Amino acid sequence: MKNNIKLFIIISTIALFSFACTNQEPLKPVSPNAELHYYQSKGVVKKIDLEKGKITIDHEDIPGYMSAMEMTEPFKDKAILENIKVGDKVDFEIERIGANITFTKLTKIGEVAIINGAEIYKTNCSECHGANGEGAKKGIPLISGHALHHSQDEHIKQVTDGEANKMPNFKDKLKAEEIKAVVDYVRNEIQKGAVREDSHQHSH
Numbered sequence: 001m002k003n004n005i006k007l008f009i010i011i012s013t014i015a016l017f018s019f020a021c022t023n024q025e026p027l028k029p030v031s032p033n034a035e036l037h038y039y040q041s042k043g044v045v046k047k048i049d050l051e052k053g054k055i056t057i058d059h060e061d062i063p064g065y066m067s068a069m070e071m072t073e074p075f076k077d078k079a080i081l082e083n084i085k086v087g088d089k090v091d092f093e094i095e096r097i098g099a100n101i102t103f104t105k106l107t108k109i110g111e112v113a114i115i116n117g118a119e120i121y122k123t124n125c126s127e128c129h130g131a132n133g134e135g136a137k138k139g140i141p142l143i144s145g146h147a148l149h150h151s152q153d154e155h156i157k158q159v160t161d162g163e164a165n166k167m168p169n170f171k172d173k174l175k176a177e178e179i180k181a182v183v184d185y186v187r188n189e190i191q192k193g194a195v196r197e198d199s200h201q202h203s204h
């Protein structure tokens, strides 16, 4: 009987001690055996960088972890990228240990049309304005003269409503966001390097 009591005390002491120890673990901010968490959400694949082993996803809220934003993080295994391309809408899963996030699953659930100003220009504008805005028989150059005197809003209006009789209007052919994309392309790429002048000095 005495022995039983001794044994009981020993066991309770060990139990108490180990309980106290395990209880202390979570107090350390990042311990080597920090817990593994999994989260799921949806987003659009913006970039796939095979060299760095990272993907960029513009995601919705990740319940329990973070609100909607764009994030670039590594993926666990290249296999999860099979059948996935930029512009795909995906269901995804991430694994988190401490502050380290890794994509563990991607499932394509749809596609998002990517509006590409350069493509829109090539298809709709280059015939008259030249592949690089140098001008052609039916259209004026966009890299010199008039075209450098206008604000972005004026350019959007010119493309939306047309100009005089020769510049066609695109309001029925292109969506507002496509017109904005092509005007951005003209202003940021085609007219890059050209000296833009104040639109107030000039009107026509």
Ligand code: HEC
Residues within 6 Å of the ligand: 120, 121, 124, 125, 126, 127, 128, 129, 138, 139, 140, 145, 146, 147, 148, 150, 155, 158, 159, 163, 164, 165, 166, 167, 168, 170, 182, 183, 186
């Ligand atoms: C059929 C030929 C033609 C096509 C196609 C065309 N343009 Fe034009 N564009 C013109 C002509 C001609 C003018 C000059 C109009 C004027 O001064 O009255 C012009 C004027 C402009 C201007 C105004 C420049 C200024 O100095 O006022 C912009 C900006 C422009 N075009 C952009 C575009 C874009 C972007 C596209 C494609 C979405 C496009 N154009 C397609 C013929 C064309």
